[in-house]
Amino acid sequence: MKATTIGDVLSILTGIIADTTSRRDPLGYFAALYRQVTLEVKNGIVAGSFDDGPRMSGFDASFANRYFAAYETYTSGGTPTRSWQFAFDRVRTGKLIILQNLLLGINAHVNLDLGVVTGTKFRGSALSGFHADFDHLNEILASLIPRVRAVIEQFSPRIGELTELADDAPELALRFSVEAARDDAWRIATLLSVTPSTFVAPAVELIDGKAKLVGRVVADQPEPVASIVRHIRAAESTDVAAIITALDSVV
Template identity: 40%
Template structure:
């Protein structure tokens, strides 16, 4: 059923990184008002986007305007998926799995973040890279592509402390076991980054029809992989259940922590 309260401002694609931040803010604020777990990934993603904006302003990237173009194309895929889902339409299968999970009580915050990363990095990032530049210029993008992933990885330490605030026992475990979820996210990020670049290289020379078919196939694979995140076997599910019972705060409070 369509949600008429969902911010209509996100129906129109953003054209600048500032517009992206405004639209992400609208999703975060709507999520807080409606106690929606969609806000977990949106809050983290807004923080990443603000970091990318700062990086562009400080000439961190080789080509600032090109990086803004990539960031906007990339973000619009997520924002449009949110809009489609909340207005009763159907985004890619990977996003459907991530958004469907937000309707359920049991997934822990880390699972919601990983489901979002699966859809957005494993699928959307390669598509965005291929759409940002013509095929002959894709290799020139690789340096900045790797830098944007360094920005993403650089926020993992912050996520670690925020997750420990939501689930205090995690902070204690990290002292004895090392940063458990940091290792998980970094491993996921590294593998996802490499896979996204390979996917961009695959898509870049294809015709529009061939691209659409390749995206459908990749989306199906990533939707299946989301099952591994949601249902990590008997012992994994047992550990997640224990974590979930120990998570503190309301959905709104957790979003505010991730902000």
């Protein structure tokens, strides 16, 4: 699975969603969200809201290819990057709530993949010319959060109990994850854009390790939060196919 245009990305994601839906595999949750984000990015390209539409289409493909490589490696029995391995393993346990599933995917793809692709694709001074489109890409993801929250609430009737910890906690968790990861990804890109090629791979290993640690924070909650999460999970829908379909319909 390798994309060269945003159209390819949508086609590959559609295939992953169809496969995970038929197998009732919760790995399809993130794929569904990702396809919706990609549709909005494509709409933005068509509308001319990016500084360079063709550049964004190519970048979107390069960005997605890291997820596709991780997914294909994992589902074929191989070992992807540590942050993706952790995310996929935890999702497959069936013990996480929908919100955690999505946050793990966002973490691995933004905290690792986005910074790596941006920093290696736009080297040196070329990076500054991509900053506006980089920010707009992440604004699109953030704009979908209220609609994603609505889907989560549809299948997770107790998710609102997280508000005992913070007002509007589900949306805040998604929004903070996106915003914090975006800012970290730009810092990573800035570093990698000036890193000599021989040191890029070791640097990416370190970044991957950090992203895995963030994933642990998302998935392995301490008490009393862990008890609340289990309580929420007990009431969540087990209709994986319906959840995937709903997440793939927010745009």
